[in-house]
Structures are given as structure tokens and as C-alpha cells.
Amino acid sequence: MTLSPTPRSTIRRGSKRAATDRADLHAVLDAALVCHLAVVVDDAPLVLPTGYGRDGDTLYLHGSTGARSLREAARGVPVCVAVTLLDGVVYARSVFDHSMNYRAAVVHGTAVPVTDPDAKAHALRVLTEHIAPGSWDYARQPTPKELAATSVLALDLAEASVKIRSGPPGDEEDDVAANARWAGVLPLRTSWGAAESDPALVGDWDVPPHVVNRT
Template sequence: MTLSPTPRSTIKRGKKRAVTERSALHEVLDAGLVCHLAVVVDGAPVVLPTGYGRDGDTLYLHGSTGARTLREAEGGVPVSVAVTLLDGIVYARSLFNHSMNYRCAVVHGTAVPVLDPETKTHALKVLTEHLSPGSWDYARQPTARELAATAVLALDLTEASVKIRSGPPGDDDEDVAESTAWAGVLPIRTSYGEPEPCPRLTGDTALPEHVSGRR
């Protein structure tokens, strides 16, 4: 399936970097861990970093019920969500052509509050398993009080765009011929470090496989 651009989601700058396959949208969202939710509060834009999880073509967001931005987003106003993955710094022969290699997804729409208890629990499982796979069945389940204190929003992925840049710098021919400056890509890779146990753990608490396996 392909994306169906709308006036809001049509990429105008850098059109050659636009990717229209819906699978590319899913791949970017699945690879990221933090999204940025944009919403207008009191007439001014606010951008909130938050956790998320994807289930099919639905993006789930969550936060405290006391968060003003989430309360505004629940009110049926337009919102936008962005996820960006930085893959490398692109060094060119000219400063003008310096760039970044990246994968970026932007979603537009109206977020819907998830109120049904069963659906809300499912959404929180999706969120948990996206950030920390294996944790939902390992740690204590949310209590009724914790569920009541947590706001969950669902955002349809119908209106979205994807941009990807990869490869070497796009230097001008004259710079390639005349410049002696080094040019290329400095890759950026995200990796997990050694797990750091909580100081309040008891001595016989083993490191679970779903944590150790991510190293």
C-alpha cells in the first residue's frame, strides 16, 4: 500500500527524498522510541516529546491526565506527530552542501481519546512492548488507579509523509574538481549499553532475558 498525500502531507521541499510506501512509514515509526506531538495551546504551538506505539495503522500516545497538551489534543483539534531517526552527518566540500542522513515520518490528524478499558489496556501494552519488549508480561500490571491517571490517545496514520536521505554529499561538480576538503558521511548508530541494576534490587534478582537480549 502507498501513502495518499493531502495538501498538509505533501512534501514540497526535497521531493526526491519523499517515500510513498506505507511500509516505509511503519518501519520509521517502529524504529523510533520518542515522537514529538505538536498541538496549539492558548493560541501558541507546543511540542511535547512522548512515548508511543504502533498497532497497524493506529499510533497510540500516552501521558498524564494532568498534562495540558494531552487534554488539548483530546479536544478534537488538529495535531501533528513527528519521528526522526538520525543516521549520519554528511560532510561536503562546501558548507552549503553539508547535510544529514535521516529517516523522518510526520503524521497529521485528530487524536481520539481511548476510554474503553479493554482498548486502553491494549494500547498501553502496545506502548510498553514498543519501548521495552517483554515487559508487559514480566512486570506488575497497571492498577485501576494508575489507568485512571494515564491518558491514552489514538491517532490514525492515514495522513502521513515520509522523507529519507541517504548516501554521500551532493557536491557541485566544480567543488569536486577543485576542492581538497574531505567529504563523506560520519555514521550515527544507537546502541544499548550494559544494564544498570536498581540499587534497591535484592541480590537474587536475575537480569531478565528481555533486557539482556537487547545488548
């Protein structure tokens, strides 16, 4: 399916980099681990990193019930969620044409609190499996007290935009023809390191397969 831009989700600056396939939106959200949730609190913008997980076209956000950003978003005010993946720095022949290769998604909408116990458990499973795959069935399940202390919001992905830049610099023709400076891309790649066991573990523990397989 394709994205259906609205006035506030229409990409105008650098529109040639807009991705229109909904699969591109899903791919960006699935590849990142942290989003930035923006909401207006006391007439001032507040932007905070937030854990999330995607199930179909629903984005689940979670945090402490004491988090002001989530409390405000739960009131039904407009919110904006942004996710950015940096893939490299683009070194051009001119400073003006320097850039970055990236994949970015922006979602607009109104978040809905998830309060039904079964729905909340499902949302938390989605969140956990996105951030730490395999952990929901391995680790201890949340207690009623822990569930009560956790706020979960659902945000529909109906209103979203995706922007992607890849490839070499876009230098001016005169700069390319002059051939006076190096230009290219310095790729950025993120990788997992070796798992580090908690010093408080007692006895001989092997790192669980769901952790080993991720690295």
C-alpha cells in the same frame, strides 16, 4: 500500500527524498522510541516529546492525565506528530552542501481518546511492548488508579509523510572536480549498554531475558 498525500502531507522541499510506501512509514515509527507531539494551546504552538506505540495504522500516544498537550489533543483539535532518526552527518566540500542522513515521518490528524477499559489496556500493552519489549507480561499490571491517571490517545496514520536521505554529499560539480577538500559521511549509530540493576533490589537477581536479549 502506498501513502496518499494530502495538501498538508505533500513533501515539496526535497521531494525526491519522499518515500511513498506505507511500509517505510511503519519502519520509521517502529525504529524510534520518542515522538514529538505538536498542538496549539492558548493560540501558541506547544511541542513535547511523547511516548508512543504503533498497532497497524494506529499510533497510540500516552502520558499523564495532567499533561496539557494530551488534554488539548483529546479535545479533537488538529495535531501533528513527528519522528526523526539521525543516521549521520554529511560533510560536503562546501558549507552550503553539508547535510544529514536521516529518516523522518510526520503524521497529521485528530487524536481520539481511548477510554474503553479493554481498548485502553490493549493500547498500553502496545506502548509498553514498543518501548520495553517483554515488560507487559513480566511487570505488575496497572492498577485501576494508575489506569485512571494515564491518558491514552489514538491517532490514525492515514495522513502521513516520510522523508529519507542517505548516501554521500551532493556537492557542486566544480567542487568535486577541484578535489581540494575531503568530503564524506560520519555515520551515527545508537546501541544499548549493559543493563544496570536497581540498587534497591534485595538478593541475587539476574537480569531478565527480555532485557538481556535487547542489548
